[in-house]
Every structure is written in C-alpha cells, then in structure tokens.
Amino acid sequence: MMKITQSELWNVICLFGICFVLSCHKAEIDDPKEYQIVKNAYQSGHLTVVQAILMDRKKERELTTEETKLYFKSLFYLSEWREFFHEWDLLEAKPKELIFYYFKAILLSKDKRVVNLAEENALLELLPISPEACLLYLQWNGPKLKPNQKKIFLAQLKQFQTLIHRMDQELELR
Template structure:
C-alpha cells in the first residue's frame, strides 16, 4: 500500500512540476506556418522577419519558426540581430549550426565560436561536405596534419557517394 501511495505521489509531483515548471509546447497553426514558409520560399524575407519578430514578442517561437527567423536574418545580413537571436536560442539543430558558421565567416562582426559551437560543427563533419568546408575556413591556421588527412579522406568518401548517386540517377527511367 505504501508503494502505491509513493508511486502516486511521485507521479503527482512530476505532473505538476511539468505543468508549472516546464515550458509549454507552442501550438503553432499549421496553416499560418505554411504561409510563412511560402513567403520565405518566395523571397519575402522582410515580411517573414517582421511577422516572426512580432510573434516572438507575443508568445515566443516554435523551433520551425525560429529556424525561419534566423535564416531570414541571415539572408537579410542583419548580423547583430542574428547573433543576438542565436545566443537566445536553446535548441540548435544542424541546419542552424551551419548558418551560424556561415554568418561568422560572412559578417564583418568579430566573433569567435565557442568550444561547444565547434563541437556542434565537428559532429556534422562525417555527414556534411559544407560542414567540412566551414570547419576548414573557421580554423584555417589551426589544422593539424592529421586533421587534414582525415578531411581529405572524408572528401574522398563524399565523392564516392556522389559517384554512386549519379550512377543510380542515370539508371532510373
């Protein structure tokens, strides 16, 4: 009986701690998100940026909205806002990590990537040729001979995949 009561109390505490302490999942209207995505795809970046900036003030942004917001800031070359929003963003998916390093290299804002951010980029090296290139450009004077050998081997692996992909595409009707 005591075990059942203890289990009930633990579940009760867990439920209410999440209810009051956890951030609520943002309910995003799929139709509105689709409209914003379409506007982004159509090149209406200032419209997307303005809408999402207002939404952020009202209720915060979902992960999808955050991605669109940061990408809009990136393509509008609003570097200070981009880096400010980057700092505030908790969840940083691989796509945004790549945009962050492109922003560091593209902007005239003097900015150094943290060790954590470099680790996020390193995780992408085996799966992204772009990540390899960004890593090389971010660390141009710090690459060791061993790292260079690994990156050369990785580039050969990417080339092998591209060759296989081309063969597969040519064999399809």
C-alpha cells in the same frame, strides 16, 4: 539463404533513416495556416515581411522550431548580423540546420566571435555527413589546421567523391 544486393541494402538503410527522422520530428506548429503563410512569404523572397511577422510573434509567444529556423534564415539573408548573433545567444536549443547559418554568418560578417565548445562540436558532428560542414570548418579553422587533420579531410573528400560516384551509378541503373 537469401542474398541481398548492395543496392537493396542501401535502399533499406535509407528507408530506416527516413523513418527515424519522421518519428523524431514532433509537430509543434500551433496554427499550420499561419505558419504556411510565413513559409510562403519566405519562399517567395519577402524576407522583411517574414522577419517582421516572426518578430511580432516572438513578443507574443515563444516561436516554434520551424518558425525559429525561418526567423534565423531571414536574418541571415538580410545580413542582419547584430540581430542574428543577439538572437543566437538567446537561443537554447540550436538546430543542426542553424549551425551552418551561424558559421556562415561569422565568416560573412567578419565578426570576431568566440565560438563555444558546444557550437564547435555541433559543426564537428556534421563533418562525416556533410561536405558543406567540412568546407565551413576549413574556412573557419583553416589556418590552425594540423597536417594530420589535413589528411583526415582529404580522406573525407575521397569518401564524398566515392558516394557521389555510387549515387551516379545508381541513377544510371534506373
């Protein structure tokens, strides 16, 4: 019988995760060159250019998922809260990555928005895997936190610390 070490098991799990993500990702970008230009503009900090280009494209056709993410990020970093929330209300499929930006926008804008159950559940789904999601949830919902919920968050904090410690050990071994 063959023994598998913990690090080998961890590597296999990570490999399966990467394969799963890649298999789920569908290429839906109409013109990769066009998208690359907008992406480069975003990465170099030309947010108003990105916003203008994507706003024009939005008038012509529906934005792809990747373009939508860039559009929302540009609105967020430009602090265009009214437009951000207006577009958010129109958005049907809300990618997990944008859930972070949505809750950050609520906190930064100090807008008194009613968060629907689907949006709150999307953030709750991210809690076990993201320290940032935990922090956002605590900032957004902190005053309403019950003592038993606080214990859960403290346990989650210990879990994240354990994972960081294990990752640090793995990096030292290499």
